Amino acid sequence: MIEPLLVLLACALDWAIGDPPRWPHFVRLVGFSIQRLERRLLPRAGRPAAALWAGAALTWCVVLGFGALSWLIMAGAAWLWPPLGWAVGLVLAFQCLAAGQLWREAGRVETPLARGDLALARQRLSMIVGRETRNLDAAGIRRAVIETVAENFNDGVAAPLLYLALGGPALAVAYKAVNTLDSMIGYKNEKYGYFGRFAARLDDVAGFAPARLSALVIVAAARLCGLEAAGAWRAARDCHADHASPNSGWPEAAAAGALDLRMGGPNVYGGRLVEKPWINPHGRDPLAADVAAARRLLATASLLGGLLAAGAAWLLPWGWF
Numbered sequence: 001m002i003e004p005l006l007v008l009l010a011c012a013l014d015w016a017i018g019d020p021p022r023w024p025h026f027v028r029l030v031g032f033s034i035q036r037l038e039r040r041l042l043p044r045a046g047r048p049a050a051a052l053w054a055g056a057a058l059t060w061c062v063v064l065g066f067g068a069l070s071w072l073i074m075a076g077a078a079w080l081w082p083p084l085g086w087a088v089g090l091v092l093a094f095q096c097l098a099a100g101q102l103w104r105e106a107g108r109v110e111t112p113l114a115r116g117d118l119a120l121a122r123q124r125l126s127m128i129v130g131r132e133t134r135n136l137d138a139a140g141i142r143r144a145v146i147e148t149v150a151e152n153f154n155d156g157v158a159a160p161l162l163y164l165a166l167g168g169p170a171l172a173v174a175y176k177a178v179n180t181l182d183s184m185i186g187y188k189n190e191k192y193g194y195f196g197r198f199a200a201r202l203d204d205v206a207g208f209a210p211a212r213l214s215a216l217v218i219v220a221a222a223r224l225c226g227l228e229a230a231g232a233w234r235a236a237r238d239c240h241a242d243h244a245s246p247n248s249g250w251p252e253a254a255a256a257g258a259l260d261l262r263m264g265g266p267n268v269y270g271g272r273l274v275e276k277p278w279i280n281p282h283g284r285d286p287l288a289a290d291v292a293a294a295r296r297l298l299a300t301a302s303l304l305g306g307l308l309a310a311g312a313a314w315l316l317p318w319g320w321f
């Protein structure tokens with residue numbers, strides 16, 4: 001069966017290649033499509049009900065459109081030459097994953113921080129987080145890095161792997177379209193409060209099962225890494241609801257418990273102080289060694305997730321091609 005091999009190769013390519021900035025990537029095309037459709041639909045959606053319907057229409061067009069398009073491209077390539085179809089599927093599959101990129105970005109921030117260059121560390125951190133970074137101290141920078149790695153483990157690793165195992169690259173692409181929609185229009189503000197609501201709710205639904213599975217994978221990875229597996233389990237169980245997202249709190253709390261750190265807390269967004277509860281509040285502030293431990297935890301959890309996804313693809317009675 002080609003499916004388990006494709007899952008493992010996709011994971012390997014994710015770590016080997018990542019997301020080179022000049023390479024074509026389907027998520028950029030998804031983002032461009034969302035922007036074009038938003039410019040057409042949002043100005044015409046005056047009333048709340050109209051905005052809800054317009055946002056739902058945009059969401060389904062993007063999700064079903066890119067899911068179907070990726071399947072048709074793979075099917076057409078396989079019709080021409082079966083190995084070409086597998087190669088196209090492999091490219092789409094590894095572009096759905098972000099473990100290698102998360103690992104590299106965390107290292108890019110920690111490298112200048114370790115030599116005392118706070119300005120460069122803040123500048124690099126600002127490229128991967130939404131909070132303001134100019135006043136963060138070393139502990140605040142490291143906390144932001146570890147939080148980003150932990151909460152994105154679900155969206156960038158666990159969820160794509162689950163959907164890849166269940167339905168192949170086309171379903172994984174559809175999930176990434178949902179996730180991209182949420183990141184672009186799923187905001188609770190005046191502009192997107194109604195227009196982006198359907199996309200945000202669909203992302204919550206799509207991420208529900210993977211988020212909880214991701215916490216279990218992090219607990220197992222913590223055991224393999226010699227970290228606090230019991231602490232990871234307790235924090236995930238007790239503190240996941242302290243996150244604003246119904247899904248991101250699971251992997252973030254598990255990572256906080258595994259590393260014995262406190263995460264979350266007050267941060268500045270757009271010039272405004274936002275008070276958030278602490279996750280694993282009895283944990284300590286992060287030190288230099290904790291970023292390395294978080295990267296090791298990410299790598300181990302990603303390896304476990306890839307093996308589990310490959311096993312699931314092998315056991316399932318249906319194929320992708």
